[in-house]
Amino acid sequence: MGLIEIASGNSVWRGMDYYNSKKVEEVEKTSDTTIDGTVRGENLYRVHVDIAHPRKSSCTCPFADGRRVICKHMIALYFTAYPKAAEDFLKQVEEWEKEEEEEENRHYEELRDYVNSLSKSELQSLYLDALIELEERRNRYW
Numbered sequence: 001m002g003l004i005e006i007a008s009g010n011s012v013w014r015g016m017d018y019y020n021s022k023k024v025e026e027v028e029k030t031s032d033t034t035i036d037g038t039v040r041g042e043n044l045y046r047v048h049v050d051i052a053h054p055r056k057s058s059c060t061c062p063f064a065d066g067r068r069v070i071c072k073h074m075i076a077l078y079f080t081a082y083p084k085a086a087e088d089f090l091k092q093v094e095e096w097e098k099e100e101e102e103e104e105n106r107h108y109e110e111l112r113d114y115v116n117s118l119s120k121s122e123l124q125s126l127y128l129d130a131l132i133e134l135e136e137r138r139n140r141y142w
């Protein structure tokens with residue numbers, strides 16, 4: 001799995017912020033799959049990113065130091081070295097959101113078709129049930 005897949009959503013978005021606000025002060029591709037650099041957070045942190053083995057990445061910030069986690073500084077360094085990765089990530093998110101919206105629209109259409117297929121007496125009885133259930137639910141919270 002890649003760096004982004006392993007990182008928490010929070011680390012990725014905050015890393016994206018750091019990348020956009022140019023908090024990466026030094027960046028050097030030390031091999032085809034490793035990046036070293038410094039990132040300005042509350043302090044200046046030394047960051048090492050290993051793309052092939054993300055768990056081997058390291059950062060001197062309190063969140064990541066000595067733990068095998070992905071922090072926002074690693075993400076910021078990665079995006080700075082590979083802006084295309086940041087672009088791809090945003091595109092991916094956009095696609096997910098679009099799919100989600102399409103899924104939701106499909107679901108609403110199904111609901112509408114279902115409701116439209118009901119007879120008046122079915123609707124009356126279902127609507128009454130729904131109102132009663134709503135009231136019972138409300139009473140439960142009081």
Ligand SMILES: [Zn+2]
Nearest residue numbers: 059061071073
């Ligand atoms: Zn860090």
